[in-house]
Amino acid sequence: MxxxxxxxxxxxxxxxxxxxxxxxxxxxxxxxxxxxxxxxxxxxxxxxxxxxxxxxxxxxxxxxxxxxxxxxxxxxxxxxxxxxxxxxxxxxxxxxxSPPPKPVVDEAGARERYTAAVRMINERNYRDALNALDEALRKRPGYAVALVARGSARMGLLDYDAAAADYSAARGSDPSLASPLFGLAEAYRALGQPAKAAQLYRAYAESPATDVQPALKEYALRNAQSLGSQ
Missing domain, CATH: 1.25.40.10 (Tetratricopeptide repeat domain)
Known part of the structure; x- marks a missing residue:
């Protein structure tokens, strides 16, 4: 240059x-x-x-x-x-x-843990069921039926506040389910809130959701009537 x-x-x-x-x-x-x-x-x-x-x-x-x-x-x-x-x-x-990475969902693993937990709840083995459901929810966050089942396990352990929290979370995760309404009704009844429990029992009984069970529907109607008159 x-x-x-x-x-x-x-x-x-x-x-x-x-x-x-x-x-x-x-x-x-x-x-x-x-x-x-x-x-x-x-x-x-x-x-x-x-x-x-x-x-x-x-x-x-x-x-x-x-x-x-x-x-x-x-x-x-x-x-x-x-x-x-x-x-x-x-x-x-x-x-x-940058947005956080999406959690890896293990559908099969979550379903297996949920199924095992339901069996444990039926056997009144609530503590082990709770551990299995924690695993299921780690594998699939927001798994609505697992939240309902965990609420039931907590009810078995007499931890009613935590049970109500799980049922509420399940309701938010999948509003199409009626089972969280029934679970909440049971939890509020145990917590000494009959008026709130009556409303939730009635909501369950009147729900068109496919997971409403006929036997539980009759039970819910009876409780709604008896608690509503208190």
Missing amino acids: PFVIAVLLAADAVSLMAAGDRAFAARDFRAALFAYQDLTREDPGSASVWVRLGETYARMGHDLEAGESFSRALRLNGKNASAKEGLAASRERLAIL
Whole structure:
């Protein structure tokens, strides 16, 4: 490259750097960005130029582009502390903004644990049933029938408040089910709230849901009438 052209290019690079630095100091990040982008074309082998561009992108909230600029600087100079710090900060912000990974659902495993727990409840083995249902819900969060069953296990352990919480969660997870209404009625009755229990028994008995059991429907109607008159 002829000496005169090299001098002119160097002068232009210095001018762009100064313009970018002034704009950055004045918090005019858009103008700084344009100057540093031009500068990367004039002097693409300068790590400090890429660091400045990365810092500008970061201030503008463009962490993906900032990370790319800091990475480019590190490829040119692996010891550049500003580039290392900038890259780490950009990655941290991106991680915070990224949605959390969806939990892995194990449908078959959850169903197996639920089925085993129902058997344990029928055998009045409530403590082991509770452990099995905790496993089922870890494998499939929000598993409505498992929440209902866990409520029943808690009822067997006389933990009525926790049972009511499980039945309420099941109701929220799958509003099409009637069984959480029956469970809540039983829990509120045990907690000494007959009026609330009567409403829930009646709601269960009048529900068109497919999981309503005829025998429980009659039981619920009788309880709704007897508790409602108290």
